[in-house]
Amino acid sequence: MTGTDDLIRRLAERAVPVRRLRPPLMRAALWLAVVVPALLGVALVMGPRVDLAGHLAEPSALLTLGAGLVTAFCAAAAALALGIPGLSPGWALLPLPPMLVWLAGFGRQCVLEWLGLVEGSRLGLPHPECLPDIVVMTAVPTVVMVMMVRRGAWLRPRLALAMGGLAVAALTNSALGLIHPDDAGLLVLLVQFAVLASLAAVLGRTPPIRSIP
Amino acid sequence: MRAAQGGDSRAYAALLTEITPVLRRVVRRRWGGSGSADAEDVVQDVLISLHSVRHTYDPARPFMPWLMAIVSFRLKDAGRKAARRSVHERSEWSLEHGLPDAAAEPAPESPGDSEELRRAIASLPDGQRRAIELMKLEEHSLKEAAAVTGMSVGALKVAVHRGLKTLRAVLAGGKHDRNR
Numbered sequence: 001m002t003g004t005d006d007l008i009r010r011l012a013e014r015a016v017p018v019r020r021l022r023p024p025l026m027r028a029a030l031w032l033a034v035v036v037p038a039l040l041g042v043a044l045v046m047g048p049r050v051d052l053a054g055h056l057a058e059p060s061a062l063l064t065l066g067a068g069l070v071t072a073f074c075a076a077a078a079a080l081a082l083g084i085p086g087l088s089p090g091w092a093l094l095p096l097p098p099m100l101v102w103l104a105g106f107g108r109q110c111v112l113e114w115l116g117l118v119e120g121s122r123l124g125l126p127h128p129e130c131l132p133d134i135v136v137m138t139a140v141p142t143v144v145m146v147m148m149v150r151r152g153a154w155l156r157p158r159l160a161l162a163m164g165g166l167a168v169a170a171l172t173n174s175a176l177g178l179i180h181p182d183d184a185g186l187l188v189l190l191v192q193f194a195v196l197a198s199l200a201a202v203l204g205r206t207p208p209i210r211s212i213p
Numbered sequence: 214m215r216a217a218q219g220g221d222s223r224a225y226a227a228l229l230t231e232i233t234p235v236l237r238r239v240v241r242r243r244w245g246g247s248g249s250a251d252a253e254d255v256v257q258d259v260l261i262s263l264h265s266v267r268h269t270y271d272p273a274r275p276f277m278p279w280l281m282a283i284v285s286f287r288l289k290d291a292g293r294k295a296a297r298r299s300v301h302e303r304s305e306w307s308l309e310h311g312l313p314d315a316a317a318e319p320a321p322e323s324p325g326d327s328e329e330l331r332r333a334i335a336s337l338p339d340g341q342r343r344a345i346e347l348m349k350l351e352e353h354s355l356k357e358a359a360a361v362t363g364m365s366v367g368a369l370k371v372a373v374h375r376g377l378k379t380l381r382a383v384l385a386g387g388k389h390d391r392n393r
Contacts (some may be wrong), residue, residue, distance in 0.1 A: 004233060007257050007361070012226035013263045014363055018218050084269050085282035099371040153266040153284055 021151060023092070024081035031076050031148060035141040035171065041117075042137055043179040052178065064105030066173035068121060069099040070149075072167045079145065079163035083152020094158055095166060100120055107188070137175060138192060139170045146203065165196030215272040229260060236260070236284065237321055254351070255291045257283050260356050294352065325387050333383045341376035349377075 021027070027122035055061050081091035145164040152160070169192045216223035236256045245250045262283050270279050334345055340362075347358040348369070355366045363370065 004253060004257055004260070007260055008226060008229040008233065010361060011229060011260060012222045014264070015217055015220055015222040015225040015359065017220035020218055020271070023271065054365050083268065084279075086274070086279035087282075123234075149278070151260075151268075153283075154270050155282075 011092060021084070024077045024087070025086065027080045027148060028073050030147075031080075031141075031144060031167075032142055032171075038139060038140045039172070039175045042133070042140075043175065046133055046179055049177050055177075060105060060108065064102060064109070064178060065174050067098050067102035067105060068170045071095050071102045072171035074098055075163045075167035075170060076145065077117035079149055079160045079167060080152060081164065082156050082160040083149060083154070085153055085155060089156065089159070090100070092163060095163065095170075099166065099170070102105075134172075134176065134192075137172045141171055142196070142199070146199075156163060157203065161200030161203055162197060164198050165193070169193055169196055214270055214276055218267055218270065227261075232280065233260070239284055240288065242292070243284075247364075251291070255287055258291065258353075259287045260312065261353065262287055264292070265357060265360050267352070275328075288290075329384065333380050336383065337376050337379055339392060340364065340368075341372045341379065344372035344377040345380070348373055 022030070048175075056065075078091045078094045081087045082089065129140065142165075145168055146161070149160050149164050169189065173189055173192065214226060217228055233256065236259055237252070240255045240259070241252050244255060259280075264282065266283070270276070308388070334342055335347065343362055344358065344364070346353070347353045347361060353361070355369055358364075358369055359366050
């Protein structure tokens, strides 16, 4: 067992102090604390939607917005918890209830628009001039989330990054609804999901032997 | 573990020494691979992984579930590695491949002399030898190898590249000498 004894000696020699990871819920709050001011900064540059007060007075819009933000927080916490050895993979179920409420509110609005009962822009194609706003607003939380997920152990990378992608999509879609002249459309959400899922699949492709950094 | 996270190398060495027999018992009980040497490799992989992710341990939570989660992931990795290896080491004398053709021309590339390769690796400079052993023979990742050797990832890449170049030159030289 000399090899193992030698390894223990070498590892102990390299026992430099490490910065301990905070609990996942606290790190999710930290992610929001970093990302929300950045999104607000972008919002200030773009300017809030003109009918913001009226939009927030609608109970269904408020419920969808609240559920979107709770989904973002819970999905971020799940993404960060999945990188802690010993924590249950059941954390991935945490964002499920708020996500259902969020998507139900979004879907309800789409159905009402499709039936012609309300006017809106969720089923329409996004305006090309909105693309840079969407890219900037998605990029900032994505980069911060990937950095935070990579600080944890690379145990279930695809699931963790998929959860992080859900958090980003929920947050940016809710934020876009507040600052954009029109509601963020269904197509924007679907494209966001597709892009973030692809990102999770590519970044999480690390071979199993390298699963722990 | 809390002391180890704070950089106390003595406490860390004591902890690793104390958990190693426990790891051996658990790994040997759950290891489906062959041989105690392979099981000891898994134990070493667990120790390296523990070192790499020691910042993820929360002292407010129990230590053993955290450790056992790392053991489980390492055992799964080892199982996959063993399965890959068994595929590569498949005998050529099998029902699928039939018996070897004794009259056939020998393969242009022989699989090589493992003793010669071992000697060539042993003759490498220390840094290159360690990098080749860790990354090419033991299949550790760059980050793991960096954690063990204390070298930077860039330095390791260079050491592996140079080591392979030297090995190629040494082995080609040996073959050339034999053919003369």
